Amino acid sequence: MKIGILGMGGVGSFIGAKLTKHYENDENTQIFFICRNETKEAIVNNGLTLIAADKTINSRPYLVSDKPDEIGLLDILIIATKSYALGTAISDYQDCLKDDTIIIPLQNGVNAKNIIEKNIDHDSTKILEGCIYIVSNIEEPGIVKHMGGPGKIFFGNNDNHDFGWVGDILAKGGLDVTYTKDIQEILWKKYLFVSPLSTMSTALHISLGELAEDSIHMAKLKKMMIEVQELASKHKVTLTKEDIEASLAMLSKFPYKSKTSLQLDFENRNSNTEKNILVDFVIENGEKFGVDTDHYQEMNNIINTTRKS
Incomplete structure (x- = not known):
């Protein structure tokens, strides 16, 4: 299972730190951080640090990269970029998508799925919808502080397909996640x-x-x-x-x-x-x-x- 997180800001780092820490000894699950420039360099050199009220987590993913050919094809892609970067980001990494890749956007708006559909060529890719309740800020590249909010993730779809198994994978990775058909x-x-x-x-x-x-x-x-x-x-x-x-x-x-x-x-x-x-x-x-x-x-x-x- 290859899980990619696109965008390692406040939201992506919160999710990435949890997944990486919980799956660090699982040979069958690989976590990929997709980021560039100073953030990429900091995580490669020092790992990702998440500072929370109860504890500080330092974790290292399977790979940190901004190159689609290094990342390869993903099973699950969580997109945690800002809304204004969503279209460009997904277009840049659509070579990491296959017909059954599950995409979960976690932007603040209500039209992320439409934006993704307009910027990729994969008709069969499964685009779900999602959101997260959290306040987390970047202290410096590679270091993020969870300021507030439960970190609760909701994701889902309104068609006949059942993606509850994706929720199980994310929950096993230490995330508070709910799969729902009432996502809109x-x-x-x-x-x-x-x-x-x-x-x-x-x-x-x-x-x-x-x-x-x-x-x-x-x-x-x-x-x-x-x-x-x-x-x-x-x-x-x-x-x-x-x-x-x-x-x-x-x-x-x-x-x-x-x-x-x-x-x-x-x-x-x-x-x-x-x-x-x-x-x-x-x-x-x-x-x-x-x-x-x-x-x-x-x-x-x-x-x-x-x-x-």
Whole structure:
């Protein structure tokens, strides 16, 4: 069994460290880290270090590479790149895919499968959908800190094929994973949490704790979640009032100083961000389906103004 992890940032490193550590003595399971440049060099030289609240894990995979011919054909490919890099990343490594390769994307949006389908030539490759609840940041190349969130992975499909066996493999590798046929609903439930939170924290330059303790900000956050709720209904996904309340309550489970990945990208002035997936997607689809997104547009205006300054 050859399992590849494409993208060794916060999410990919969390998953990679767990799988590598749990399968290090299994001769029949090989873990591949697919990464480049400083990250590749650091892991090759020093291994991958995951710092968590309870312990620190240092692990070394079967192979660290950015060359498809070295990696070869994979049985399972977990894609943990940022959403904006998904299309290019999967296209660059489609030579590692075979007809029965299982692809599990773990991006923040709700349309990762469509992006993958547009960027590969393998009609028979099994593209599932997935997400993960986690906050983990890169301390330096090859060293990642798990800041918060349960690290819970959901993945699945809505056709007649059963991929529960993939969940068994990942669970044996130390991951908290659930296989489901209701994956679209779960993706939108995560989006209900991540998109408004990322948008507000980026626009207002505040941590999750600062947002949670401000009643005015929380009221605004709830209104943005309602806008996502209405948009989800246009995609035939029902999000309830209880889902919104659960998302608001989830905020208290993260460390006070936690920041969203979108916020960090803006603070670090990264040229590429997930704004297109987390902010623009809502506004553009709102216009397309006739959904009012006034609160998103307000936050978006602040973000755009800040970006220009």
